[in-house]
Amino acid sequence: MDEALLGALLASTLRVSTPLIFCALAGLMSERSGVVDIGLEGKMLFAAFAAGAAGAVYGSTTVALLVAMVVAIALSWMHGLACVSHRGDQVVSGVAINIIAAGMTVVLGIAWFAQGGQTPPVSAQVRIQPLFPEIAAAAKDIPVVGGIVGDGLLSHNAMVYLALVLVPSIWWLLFRTRFGLRLRAVGENPQMVDAAGVSVTRLRYTALTLNGMLCGLAGSYLVLAQSASFSANMTAGRGFMALAALIFGRWHPVNALWACLLFGFLDATAIRLQGVHLPGVGEVPVQAIQAMPYILTVVLLAGFIGKAVAPQALGKPYLKER
Amino acid sequence: MNTSHALPRWADLVLLPIVCLGVALLVAAAVVAMVGQNPAEVIMVLIQGAFGSARGLSYTLYYATTFIFTGLAVAVAFHGGLFNIGGEGQAIMGGLGTGLVALWFSATLPAWVMLPLMLLAGALFGLAWAAVPACLQAYRGSHVVITTIMFNFIASTLLVYLLVNHLRPAGTMSVESVAFSESAKLPDMRTAMAWVGIDWPTSPLNVSLFLALLAALAVYLYLWRTRGGYHLRAVGSSPGAAEYAGINSRHQIVIGMSISGALAGMVGMNEIAGVNGRLLLEFVSGAGFTGIAVALMGRNHPFGIILASILFGALFQGGAEVAFEVRGFSRDMVIMLQGFIVLFSGAMVYVIAPRLAWILAFANRLFHQSTQSSKSGATHG
Numbered sequence: 001m002d003e004a005l006l007g008a009l010l011a012s013t014l015r016v017s018t019p020l021i022f023c024a025l026a027g028l029m030s031e032r033s034g035v036v037d038i039g040l041e042g043k044m045l046f047a048a049f050a051a052g053a054a055g056a057v058y059g060s061t062t063v064a065l066l067v068a069m070v071v072a073i074a075l076s077w078m079h080g081l082a083c084v085s086h087r088g089d090q091v092v093s094g095v096a097i098n099i100i101a102a103g104m105t106v107v108l109g110i111a112w113f114a115q116g117g118q119t120p121p122v123s124a125q126v127r128i129q130p131l132f133p134e135i136a137a138a139a140k141d142i143p144v145v146g147g148i149v150g151d152g153l154l155s156h157n158a159m160v161y162l163a164l165v166l167v168p169s170i171w172w173l174l175f176r177t178r179f180g181l182r183l184r185a186v187g188e189n190p191q192m193v194d195a196a197g198v199s200v201t202r203l204r205y206t207a208l209t210l211n212g213m214l215c216g217l218a219g220s221y222l223v224l225a226q227s228a229s230f231s232a233n234m235t236a237g238r239g240f241m242a243l244a245a246l247i248f249g250r251w252h253p254v255n256a257l258w259a260c261l262l263f264g265f266l267d268a269t270a271i272r273l274q275g276v277h278l279p280g281v282g283e284v285p286v287q288a289i290q291a292m293p294y295i296l297t298v299v300l301l302a303g304f305i306g307k308a309v310a311p312q313a314l315g316k317p318y319l320k321e322r
Numbered sequence: 323m324n325t326s327h328a329l330p331r332w333a334d335l336v337l338l339p340i341v342c343l344g345v346a347l348l349v350a351a352a353v354v355a356m357v358g359q360n361p362a363e364v365i366m367v368l369i370q371g372a373f374g375s376a377r378g379l380s381y382t383l384y385y386a387t388t389f390i391f392t393g394l395a396v397a398v399a400f401h402g403g404l405f406n407i408g409g410e411g412q413a414i415m416g417g418l419g420t421g422l423v424a425l426w427f428s429a430t431l432p433a434w435v436m437l438p439l440m441l442l443a444g445a446l447f448g449l450a451w452a453a454v455p456a457c458l459q460a461y462r463g464s465h466v467v468i469t470t471i472m473f474n475f476i477a478s479t480l481l482v483y484l485l486v487n488h489l490r491p492a493g494t495m496s497v498e499s500v501a502f503s504e505s506a507k508l509p510d511m512r513t514a515m516a517w518v519g520i521d522w523p524t525s526p527l528n529v530s531l532f533l534a535l536l537a538a539l540a541v542y543l544y545l546w547r548t549r550g551g552y553h554l555r556a557v558g559s560s561p562g563a564a565e566y567a568g569i570n571s572r573h574q575i576v577i578g579m580s581i582s583g584a585l586a587g588m589v590g591m592n593e594i595a596g597v598n599g600r601l602l603l604e605f606v607s608g609a610g611f612t613g614i615a616v617a618l619m620g621r622n623h624p625f626g627i628i629l630a631s632i633l634f635g636a637l638f639q640g641g642a643e644v645a646f647e648v649r650g651f652s653r654d655m656v657i658m659l660q661g662f663i664v665l666f667s668g669a670m671v672y673v674i675a676p677r678l679a680w681i682l683a684f685a686n687r688l689f690h691q692s693t694q695s696s697k698s699g700a701t702h703g
Binding site: 036038078079081082083085086087088089091092093095096097098099100101102103104106107108110111112114117232237240243244247285287288290291294295297298301302303310 | 353357358405407455458462463464465467468469471472473475476479480482483486487611614615618650652654655656657658659660661662664665668669670671672673
């Protein structure tokens with residue numbers, strides 16, 4: 001029983017964490033290059049809508065994923081036009097993206113599908129199914145660890161594993177390649193990068209493009225893997241939670257992964273702990289667990305558990321001297 | 323920036339905001355047209371719904387009241403160089419303070435004690451909710467934008483917790499408190515106007531509108547007519563110079579955010595004390611974010627904020643009317659337009675301004691050429 005419960009808990013933690021991981025990595029790309037990204041929530045929401053709409057209309061997973069990414073990249077570039085090409089306020093631009101996404105997805109949803117802002121559910125072929133259900137079913141019969149391995153680790157779809165693989169990939173990209181070095185440099189000291197003859201603008205746009213692709217994946221996961229259709233405001237603050245995870249992970253991909261898993265775990269347990277009496281503690285209010293990621297992030301930011309040091313040039317527009 | 327593209331002062335103050343609003347409206351109209359609606363028809367119904375009747379106007383002003391509070395909140399923080407993105411959470415906490423005081427004392431205290439007490443409690447709760455992130459920025463170096471976002475979520479979960487587990491009367495399904503006693507009800511505009519003999523239609527509009535206007539006046543006087551306001555603006559426009567002049571920027575961060583939070587907290591007077599008469603969920607519903615759009619539109623000046631609030635009040639009221647009359651239109655269209663306004667009046671100003679300057683310079687040159695050629699023509703003739 002216990003190990004079945006652990007397996008189920010592990011499984012739901014991974015499922016809940018996946019969009020957070022995509023989104024936190026997206027934020028990481030942008031913020032490491034010095035561009036604040038408050039608009040993660042909006043980009044993920046718009047991508048989810050795009051995936052739902054394209055998936056329902058064209059009946060193809062690939063098309064749905066591509067459309068979601070293209071839409072999120074377009075929003076990222078809009079952010080770039082305002083804040084990288086020009087010296088617009090990055091926070092204001094992010095807020096604008098969030099509000100536009102919240103309104104426009106419903107407007108377009110009603111106009112195109114007339115279901116009160118929802119998209120029609122995508123078919124089972126379009127949905128992203130578990131990657132190896134047979135092995136997972138077989139692994140369940142292993143004594144002792146069967147629940148954890150079969151249910152917890154092997155029952156997932158390709159996007160969950162993709163998110164987990166992307167973490168070391170992005171770590172490698174950022175810390176072991178020339179491009180990564182330049183990207184981090186542009187977030188710390190853009191003047192220096194410019195003096196070295198590398199275009200600050202191009203680097204930041206590249207970061208924003210990768211940011212858009214990852215936001216597209218996060219949004220399409222919600223529609224193609226978690227639930228079958230888009231519904232109004234379905235991201236429900238996940239973008240902000242990913243932002244919190246990114247900060248809690250101190251702008252490092254591996255730490256951000258742990259933060260996402262922690263927040264996902266809290267989310268998964270909050271549902272299970274509803275009305276449960278814990279020995280010694282009594283009944284833990286669900287809301288306390290739900291608020292925990294935000295409280296933890298504030299405490300970390302305040303410097304009470306370690307110190308979160310943001311990229312030096314974060315939020316500062318770079319103006320090339322002429 | 324490039325000085326050749328600098329706008330003349332009148333254009334910067336008057337023309338640029340209008341052009342930015344125009345671009346936002348055009349893009350929104352394009353979306354309206356794209357989804358198969360007639361933008362002209364939508365705008366006519368919208369204006370008619372917002373201003374066409376005393377009742378419509380009343381609703382417009384009711385929405386505007388809340389936006390004045392949240393817009394002023396954003397503006398005060400902005401003058402101190404701070405971006406208060408947490409108006410939403412501060413308004414939730416303000417409503418909570420207003421509501422708690424009303425629940426505890428409204429059965430025993432008379433209205434003339436109760437209402438000021440509710441205002442004070444709301445302002446104090448909002449103030450406290452903004453002061454914590456402010457202190458964290460001033461003394462611990464954590465950025466106020468991120469912490470106020472986190473505080474928004476913490477405030478809304480706190481409100482849910484209190485309502486679900488403590489304030490909701492046992493055995494009821496809906497998540498709301500019991501109704502306050504009569505002494506905690508802010509007079510609505512119909513009652514207030516009846517005192518001076520004017521017949522006003524029934525609507526959610528209440529006397530907190532006057533409170534909002536007073537708050538706008540107070541903000542103006544504080545920012546531009548007091549030493550404290552000068553200090554705050556000095557820190558906002560040039561922290562280094564302010565520090566050199568002996569102004570403690572940490573104090574100003576805390577003071578600026580506190581005033582900002584108190585203003586946002588007063589939303590409770592309109593929504594909780596004025597309209598609902600009980601504590602419930604979702605009484606802020608995005609007004610904190612609308613405040614950002616309002617402050618940007620109103621260029622962070624109290625007078626501009628009042629105008630922008632009326633504009634947004636009209637959009638919300640008119641939008642509701644359009645949703646009722648035009649098939650396939652929803653209130654979300656207004657949310658979308660709000661987003662475009664934040665985008666074009668806030669983030670894209672530096673994209674629009676040089677182009678506007680170029681057009682102005684071009685028009686200027688044309689004008690001068692034509693006057694010169696007419697002059698030279700006169701001398702030859």
